[in-house]
Amino acid sequence: MLKIDHMTVAYHNIPTVLDFSMEMNPGQIIALVGESGSGKTTVIRAVMGLLPAAGKVTGGDIVFDEKSLLNDTPEQWRALRGSKISMIFQDSGAMMNPTRRVGNVFVEYIRTHEKISKKAAWEKGIAMLERMRLPDGDHIMRSYPFQLSGGMRQRVGIAMGMTYQPSLLLADEPTSALDVTTQAQIVRQMMELREKYHTGIIIVTHNIGVAAYMADHIIVMRNGRMEDQGDREQILYGSQNEYTRKLIASVPSMGGEWLKQ
Ligand SMILES: Nc1ncnc2c1ncn2[C@@H]1O[C@H](COP(=O)(O)OP(=O)(O)O)[C@@H](O)[C@H]1O
Numbered sequence: 001m002l003k004i005d006h007m008t009v010a011y012h013n014i015p016t017v018l019d020f021s022m023e024m025n026p027g028q029i030i031a032l033v034g035e036s037g038s039g040k041t042t043v044i045r046a047v048m049g050l051l052p053a054a055g056k057v058t059g060g061d062i063v064f065d066e067k068s069l070l071n072d073t074p075e076q077w078r079a080l081r082g083s084k085i086s087m088i089f090q091d092s093g094a095m096m097n098p099t100r101r102v103g104n105v106f107v108e109y110i111r112t113h114e115k116i117s118k119k120a121a122w123e124k125g126i127a128m129l130e131r132m133r134l135p136d137g138d139h140i141m142r143s144y145p146f147q148l149s150g151g152m153r154q155r156v157g158i159a160m161g162m163t164y165q166p167s168l169l170l171a172d173e174p175t176s177a178l179d180v181t182t183q184a185q186i187v188r189q190m191m192e193l194r195e196k197y198h199t200g201i202i203i204v205t206h207n208i209g210v211a212a213y214m215a216d217h218i219i220v221m222r223n224g225r226m227e228d229q230g231d232r233e234q235i236l237y238g239s240q241n242e243y244t245r246k247l248i249a250s251v252p253s254m255g256g257e258w259l260k261q
């Protein structure tokens with residue numbers, strides 16, 4: 001479904017992510033882990049076609065559904081975003097305009113993807129919220145972001161991202177701003193997306209506990225390079241890489257134990 005082939009990304013012509021390669025099948029969950037500044041966000045923004053102005057893919061290729069994305073026009077890329085590929089962020093609420101009601105943002109989002117009336121888009125938004133187990137969707141639609149908890153805002157972000165059932169969901173530290181209990185709920189909800197809709201997920205996290213719980217495959221990033229990668233078990237229990245072992249050792253409770261609280 002997605003293949004990144006020896007990709008290099010530069011900011012201001014300075015290579016920052018180097019020689020990054022990965023392959024992903026439909027419904028697979030891949031975690032990108034590594035410390036802050038290692039290039040995780042850069043990789044997923046490149047896939048989304050959303051690098052900052054100074055950033056550019058300068059080498060390699062990104063192939064999605066057997067077609068290179070790098071030659072896409074901005075319009076083609078825009079059409080892909082939100083339909084086949086969606087992204088959720090660390091704090092979806094912070095991405096929303098604080099002066100606009102959730103529903104207005106959601107309706108506008110839906111209406112950039114299909115020509116339907118505002119009323120129909122509003123109903124569709126509520127239906128999506130309810131599918132993501134947010135009851136009383138009408139009330140949420142009428143709320144301002146600050147009136148919702150961080151966990152609710154994140155679920156709204158996921159609901160929006162899932163509206164068109166993308167085959168690929170890119171999640172950049174989606175639980176990092178949340179308390180542990182809410183983190184666990186959001187992680188479980190993302191796992192359900194894969195079960196119900198067969199959504200492939202790339203989860204970026206500095207929390208290797210989240211990666212251990214969710215991912216089939218783990219890629220460890222360090223200084224813009226792939227330091228280590230392998231299937232979950234191999235990385236968690238069989239890696240010979242010293243850096244990977246140090247990362248794992250720094251987590252007090254592995255294997256998703258923390259999710260049970
Ligand atoms: N807009 C930008 N301009 C210049 N350098 C950037 C920009 N965004 C990120 N970088 C650099 O790219 C590197 C990787 O950043 P990032 O992908 O955000 O890492 P991570 O998500 O792992 O914390 C960092 O050294 C950062 O300084």
Ligand SMILES: [Mg+2]
Nearest residue numbers: 040041042172
């Ligand atoms: Mg980041």
